[in-house]
Amino acid sequence: MGGRAASDSKWRRYYRKVIAWTIYITFAGAAVLLFMPCVVSRWIALLTTVAGFAISLIALFQTAIVDLAHFKTIVRIPWVPMLGMEYHLAVDGVSLTMALVTGLVAVTAVLFSWDVEHRQNEFFFWLLLVVGGSYGVFLSADLFLLFLFYELVIVPKYFLIAIWGSTNKEYGAMKLTLYSFFGGALVFIGILAIYVTAGKENAASGLDLQQLAQFQFSPQLQSWAFPVLFIGFGVLAGVWPLHTWAPTGHVAAPTAGSMLLAGIVMKLGAYGGLRVAMNLFPQGFHMWSTWIAVLAVIGIVYAAGVALRQRDLKFVIGYSSVSHMGFVLLGLATANVLGVSGAVLQMFSHGVIAALLFAVAGRMVYRRRHTRDLDTLSGMNLGRALPFAAFAFVIASAASMGIPGFSGFAAEITILIGAWKAFPIAVWITGTGMVLVAAFTLRALKKTFFGDSQSADSLSAELFTTDSTFRPENRDVRMQQGRVAVDADWNEQQDTAAPLTWPEKWGACLLMFGTLAVGLYPKLLLDRILPAVEAMRFLK
Secondary structure (H helix, E strand, O other): OHHHHHHHHHHHHHHHHHHHHHHHHHHHHHHHHOOOOHHHHHHHHHHHHHHHHHHHHHHHHHOOHHHHOOOEEEEEEEEEHHHOEEEEEEEOHHHHHHHHHHHHHHHHHHHOOOOOOOOHHHHHHHHHHHHHHHHHHHHEOEHHHHHHHHHHOHHHHHHHHHHHOOOOHHHHHHHHHHHHHHHHHHHHHHHHHHHHHHOOOOHHHHOEHHHHOOOOOOHHHHHHHHHHHHHHHHHHHOOOOOOOHHHHHHHHOOHHHHHHHHHHHHHHHHHHHHHHHHHHOHHHHHHHHHHHHHHHHHHHHHHHHHHHOOOEHHHHHHHHHHHHHHHHHHHHHOOOHHHHHHHHHHHHHHHHHHHHHHHHHHHHHHHHHOOOEHHHHOOOOHHHHOHHHHHHHHHHHHHHHOOOOOHHHHHHHHHHHHHHHHOHHHHHHHHHHHHHHHHHHHHHHHHHHOOOOOOHHHHHHHHEOOOOOEOHHHOOOOOOOOOOOOOOOOOOOOOOOOOOOHHHHHHHHHHHHHHHHHHHOOHHHHHHHHHHHHOOHHHO
């Protein structure tokens, strides 16, 4: 009996350590793409992302919950000993949850890019670099290694948007990159402050997140270093007022790029704020927690209000992402177990929901109708033309509004219960934001799929001549600045009558299953998140 228990324990330790292979397999897949013919590139990308997702699933559910309570080392190899840098990876319930959503979104991003024809190898190469870098951030236990992976994600994002993007793609790519580098510069300043202070006697201890979590930084240092670090990470999380890159970047990005940005990349900022800024500078966090809550509430209400005024479907979803990330920041600001655990659950939930929304809007709708203008879409009767797309958007909208039974409800109710204990007034104000979220979501749903009956032919006649050439004089029809009815520069335009493909349907089903599974049984993730959050320093 004892031998069997020892064997089970050995296998569980193995399952925990195997999560490191998500990084190796993803980067290996990216490298292989450089030398393989284009005809197999999509299959290599799919096999790579499926392997990463499978490994994250196995590691999350086969690792004992008690082993996920602390940030435990899985790989530790000296890297630059003179400076104390190590290749150091560790896991707990929070990092494994983030690895899980990374794998899920990565698989579906490949499926929704199945028929990309322009420079396929390069496209999937940059996509896998974003995914591999994200795995690296979530698993890093060395500060410099975490920063290296964090910055590594920026360059692939730029090329995905600048080459395969659409509306104002150069502007969107550059704006996102500049904001990311600005946030990265603030993060680097914070890391230098940590390294210089904690590494005076032993350089290795100045970068080790496990040791740094026990180090006592002076209140004076924490008072300025915490906001520098948190805001630096917060830029990528879409914190107000440094959020403006997000809607622009989402709209400019190709469908897979939007899915990765909303589903994974924005979570890197929130995770960094939690793992590094809050956990290493607990006193500084408590000094500034009220202001974090203020910024979070402003972001929720402001972004929801702006989304309600948008006429471009992707802009609606882009501002929706900023609003929902405000819930993550509000949960982190509560400094209690429920609020912070809800924030981590919201990171998973929003990653899945936002990816589904962008997939429907960018791939299923825009690919076939070549417009995202809500007034134009309302006359196309897409509910009948694309019934599966309509069904997927209804599910995604219900989850986004926080309807019970979906992951959005489980995450947001957990955050609000935690917030009520810390900032009851913020909960009342957030209620206004939730009403606005429901308003702009229902508006987008109705106009896109259940608008007034009007033939697509008559709408097309307004925008095109008889030879299907776009009329320049109609370019300003219900368009806001930076938007066109038909994007001639878009790399994913195809036949408007093309039916939904099986990769698109499988990708949508995976995402719908993710939000439903966690919504119906949130215990699956909360049992693994709660112990990890309880072990964090800022709660003590």
